Amino acid sequence: MAGCTGPGPAPPRRQAPAAAGAAALLLLGAALAGCTGGVRGEPGAAGLRDPYFPRLGNGGYDVGHYALTLAYDPRTRHLDGTAEITARATKDLSAFNLDLAGLTVHGATVDGERASVRRAGHEVTLRPRGDIGEGDTFRTVIRYSGTPRTVTDPDGSQEGWLPTADGALAVGQPTGSMAWFPGNHHPSDKAAYEVRITVPKGVRAVSNGEITGTRTAADGATTTTWRTAEPMASYLAVLAVGAYEVETSRTASGLPVLTAVDSAVARRGDTVRVLERLPDAVAWGERRFGPYPFSSTGVIVERAEDIGYALETQTRPVFPEDAFTEPILVHELAHQWYGDSVSPETWRDMWLNEGFATYAEWLYAEDLSGAPARQAHEAAFADDANWAFPPAEPPGPEHISGAPVYGRGAMVLQKLRESVGDEVFFTILKGWAAEHRHGNASTDDFTRYAEARSGRDLTPLWDTWLYGEEKPPRP
Missing domain, CATH: 2.60.40.1730 (tricorn interacting facor f3 domain)
Structure with a gap:
């Protein structure tokens, strides 16, 4: 990266003007190449x-x-x-x-x-x-x-x-x-x-x-x-x-856990209860999504007035106290696989973050309380907000966190599950996280991956649920 100090010697005077100019350019180029290692x-x-x-x-x-x-x-x-x-x-x-x-x-x-x-x-x-x-x-x-x-x-x-x-x-x-x-x-x-x-x-x-x-x-x-x-x-x-109460522990599998809770809310009953669920929620995610992708986990819990939303910051998601509930904990932990480890190629691909994390909430309720994910799909289908635009094509930057990216994004996964069956679907869910672990991926990457793993042409599904402008007949 050394800088160049000069163009080198001038061409001989006896050359004709045009030839002299050409020679000068050649010598200048050679000098520049020599002082920069050929970098232009x-x-x-x-x-x-x-x-x-x-x-x-x-x-x-x-x-x-x-x-x-x-x-x-x-x-x-x-x-x-x-x-x-x-x-x-x-x-x-x-x-x-x-x-x-x-x-x-x-x-x-x-x-x-x-x-x-x-x-x-x-x-x-x-x-x-x-x-x-x-x-x-x-x-x-x-x-x-x-x-x-x-x-x-x-x-x-x-x-x-x-x-x-x-x-x-x-x-x-x-x-x-x-x-x-x-x-x-x-x-x-x-x-x-x-x-x-x-x-x-x-x-x-x-x-x-x-x-x-x-x-x-x-x-x-x-x-x-x-x-x-x-x-x-x-x-x-x-x-x-800030003034946090910081605790360290390990999950049953030995994964380090660090939690930081604003001292003003650290002793409140609901906060303590959800904190106690953290190790089990991580273990559930490993069963459903594959190995946890990072070397530690935890949370940061703030007062409600400090931040107006939860966010999946890597290894240590952030929650306002009023959003620190078990379903939202599961949502942000699911992002560690889908969004944090497998990150979007562009901001157009946000449904790969939010649709997967929302579906994790549905799946967690199905596994722990017996409420089928199909019921959550039906409720999301009935919500007109989820039909404002196709989840894979938000109309502008102000909509990348809009309702369809979450709710209709999760509906895409439920319809995929119904189309390919549970065995193949859960293979896709784990395989997708493994295939792009610690990388980036796009919507096209996912649709190709799902079709390759299922051995099926899923174009009608994508056209209706992922890209369709109109709400289909009630399923």
Whole structure:
């Protein structure tokens, strides 16, 4: 990646003007090739052309690891951060982009050398001193700070950085992770993470994965390091700062469990009861969906006013107290297989997350209380909200979490079960999670997979239940 210092010697004077010009161009090209190792880079794309968020994510590289070093003080709401991003170039790069909203960038290096920084909205463009060759691994370090933003989604919900009474909660679906760290914020670029977070005395910080170190300073400030070894889409990253009661345990199979519950709600009866169901719910998921895909599990439970929805953040889903119920626990745990391990290729594929997790609720009720999933299907069929649009084709970004993505998405799976029979259906359910474990997949991938495993042409099913505009006759 060394920079070029000059074009080399001039051509001999005796050449004719046209020949001299051609020779000069040849010599210039040779000189440039010599000083860059043959790399003729171009800027990476400033977006991945997602159907609903075309400017989200960045082209030209694939992130393998994020190392985030953060310090947050709830009293001032100030965040200091350093992000070390290890990535591999997927093309010859002269420059590349990162997504970051609102925070101030103080400087950046690429492989230890200072890089130029340009901001345009949430795009941060870095230009290293020399081009990066396709296939090369490179390390980017960015220093930044400021007051992180709360992001309002197209559907009106809030994400990004949510201040709470005693701290903050960072959640990212679909675009909010750019509010607290720079990165390639599209679900198709998954990476491992290390988050080292320092908070003042009186509060704790909780993130994804497992704790690998804790250090307390003389003033009572605590630095905790969290490690997520398995690939994670950035929208599934979580950071919670507050007064939590943290408990650790293990499931019957030995899987580590870490729960963090806001101290204001930790002792309430309903919260305690649902927490007690966590190990059994994970074990049920393993029986139905296959091996649990990550190295730990747990939950974060907040006060109802801190967040207005539950979210499947990887290994540690987040719940407001009023949504911390057994069915919703099962829903968010099912996402660990469907959504977190098998992540959507684009945001158009959200029904693969929500339809599967909703069907998990139906299946759990069938297994534990004897209520057939068919009954839940009939109730969903009768709900007109589930027929507003086809689940595989939401009409815009404000609808990617709309009712059809959940309810009609689950109906697709019930109709698949009825079409292929239980034995084949449950083979598909487990096989799908195994086939794309820790990867990404699209709706087309799923329909092809279901047809291959069942040995059947299921086009009429997809045309009616997945893509159909009209409600069919009552089944």
